[in-house]
Amino acid sequence: MTPRPQPKPGKLPVPSKPPAPPEPHRVVALVRSPQPVFPLACASEVFGDHGPAVPVRYAFEVCAEAPGAVRTDAGYDMLVTAGLEALERADTVLVPGGRWPAGEEVPSAVVAAVRRAHGRGARIVGVCAGAFVLAAAGLLDGRRAATHWERAAELASRFPRVRVDPAVLYVDHGDVATSAGAAAGVDLCLHLVSADQGAAYATRVARRMVTPPHREGCQLQYAEPPAAGPVSDSLAPLLDWLGERLEQPVGVAGMAARAGVSPRTLTRRFGEQLGISPGRWLLDRRIAAARALLEETDLPVETVAHRVGLSSAVNLRRRFHEALHTTPAAYRRAFRAERDRA
Numbered sequence: 001m002t003p004r005p006q007p008k009p010g011k012l013p014v015p016s017k018p019p020a021p022p023e024p025h026r027v028v029a030l031v032r033s034p035q036p037v038f039p040l041a042c043a044s045e046v047f048g049d050h051g052p053a054v055p056v057r058y059a060f061e062v063c064a065e066a067p068g069a070v071r072t073d074a075g076y077d078m079l080v081t082a083g084l085e086a087l088e089r090a091d092t093v094l095v096p097g098g099r100w101p102a103g104e105e106v107p108s109a110v111v112a113a114v115r116r117a118h119g120r121g122a123r124i125v126g127v128c129a130g131a132f133v134l135a136a137a138g139l140l141d142g143r144r145a146a147t148h149w150e151r152a153a154e155l156a157s158r159f160p161r162v163r164v165d166p167a168v169l170y171v172d173h174g175d176v177a178t179s180a181g182a183a184a185g186v187d188l189c190l191h192l193v194s195a196d197q198g199a200a201y202a203t204r205v206a207r208r209m210v211t212p213p214h215r216e217g218c219q220l221q222y223a224e225p226p227a228a229g230p231v232s233d234s235l236a237p238l239l240d241w242l243g244e245r246l247e248q249p250v251g252v253a254g255m256a257a258r259a260g261v262s263p264r265t266l267t268r269r270f271g272e273q274l275g276i277s278p279g280r281w282l283l284d285r286r287i288a289a290a291r292a293l294l295e296e297t298d299l300p301v302e303t304v305a306h307r308v309g310l311s312s313a314v315n316l317r318r319r320f321h322e323a324l325h326t327t328p329a330a331y332r333r334a335f336r337a338e339r340d341r342a
Helices: 037-047 084-089 108-119 128-136 152-158 182-197 199-209 236-243 252-259 263-273 278-296 301-307 313-324 328-341
Strands: 025-031 058-064 068-071 077-080 092-096 123-127 170-172 176-179
Touching (some): 037 123, 037 199, 084 108, 092 108, 092 182, 108 123, 108 128, 128 152, 128 176, 128 182, 170 182, 278 301, 313 328
Parallel strands (some): 092 123, 123 176
């Protein structure tokens, strides 16, 4: 019986190690006394731990100029153990509101720390009156910025180089971002999560918070109306109706008929309340829905196009490239790889 040939001696292949999960994006909130609780809680809710159902992508912590007890507007003190040095390790610095009395200067140490963080590449975010800190640091010079509608005139007066927009819910420049009142901070934070992690991940976070991932409108619909003159009709019912029918071919004429107004009146209301045209709004929603489907499903691009009302894969690719400067297939590969690494 002929013996079987023996394999030549040699080293067994060493199994490759799986790639290490990416480090969480570190968000550091800079607070001051008396700190409004609501905008801080909104930020921590978006960037905090959402339990096992949502992968951890962020680490959230709080710092103050002087560590120790920080008074809040809710009648209790919170203990903050980290000082301004925490901003040196932040990927995002977030200033959640704050009671900045008229004429009070932002402390020079805070201004310097925020400038250093921005200079090394950290994103700086101001929620509500937090925009005053960004303006004091010179990060909003020559740029549009948002703050609470009650403080918009004051921000423009104190920092004339800032182009204050009293209407929008938030403004994102990439390296700096500002929001209107405290609840608009949720809109901005979810927008940033979508930019960082994708629309599907932001939707999962929003679902856990029981809030829409994208709120329509502008803050002027919440401001006190002038003493005289009519108040614009809300577009909310129409937007809700459209959001449930993205796959259907709806044009401006059909939208106007649903709202019971002329196309011209509808276009004017969209411009007043949302700052964009009806067609642009509908296309943005369809692109957002396509992003979520590409991130979380294996549906063919043709199917995705029909699901979001863009009729064909060719049209989806064209619209997708115009909006995001990439193709649906490349977008899916990028976020699928990111999801696999997590």
